[in-house]
């Protein structure tokens with residue numbers, strides 16, 4: 001069985017195994033994805049990423065969550081792939097297509113990359129939700145019926161589905177895991193959902209923790225940071241740009257006025273490289 005080389009990278013602690021599948025097809029089964037991502041017995045990562053040829057972009061980026069499911073996009077991985085592509089091509093800007101739509105990445109200083117994530121999708125059926133609701137604050141709550149501890153979250157798609165609760169404190173691991181794992185597969189979200197918990201610290205600062213669909217509590221979620229800023233601005237809680245402080249570092253998010261695109265800037269780190277034993281070529 002062909003042996004597949006990879007690069008291990010992270011963006012603000014959200015980590016990835018990145019496979020270059022432009023010369024040879026890479027089609028792992030869900031079991032193989034889970035085995036690669038397993039931190040105890042595999043390489044260990046939040047998401048598995050494959051670079052593929054593209055007719056419309058410099059590269060196509062395919063994303064699998066650690067649970068084996070293929071998903072639309074991954075913001076932190078877009079920064080990592082953007083860094084690899086800028087280094088490889090010498091281009092100032094690279095176009096990366098994903099199942100969640102086209103994006104543009106460019107270097108933003110030493111070990112930092114800015115990705116234009118495109119415009120957020122804000123209609124109920126674009127999140128998607130199972131029924132029509134006002135996505136600035138949907139009818140969803142967590143906790144005792146008569147005293148919910150989290151309620152009326154914002155819903156945003158960055159190509160992948162996000163729900164963002166606004167709290168007056170930064171929740172601990174137990175709360176994020178308990179509430180996140182319950183809501184990730186709530187019937188209101190036909191495709192599942194990434195569950196963000198945002199503590200707005202000021203008009204340009206948000207502390208965010210995210211229980212990711214298919215990956216659990218991660219150190220950072222790039223699309224989650226974009227969704228949190230968009231949801232916060234739509235509720236008048238922040239301006240159009242903010243520093244989003246995640247467990248693994250800081251991301252700077254700007255919901256650009258001129259074209260409605262969301263730009264995310266943050267760190268990229270190469271951790272090492274290796275070979276995946278016995279994965280389907």
Ligand SMILES: N[C@H](CCC[C@H](N)C(=O)O)C(=O)O
Nearest residue numbers: 074075076160212213222223
């Ligand atoms: N768990 C996400 C994919 C990875 C997103 C996250 N790691 C990011 O940086 O955007 C989903 O199922 O939509």
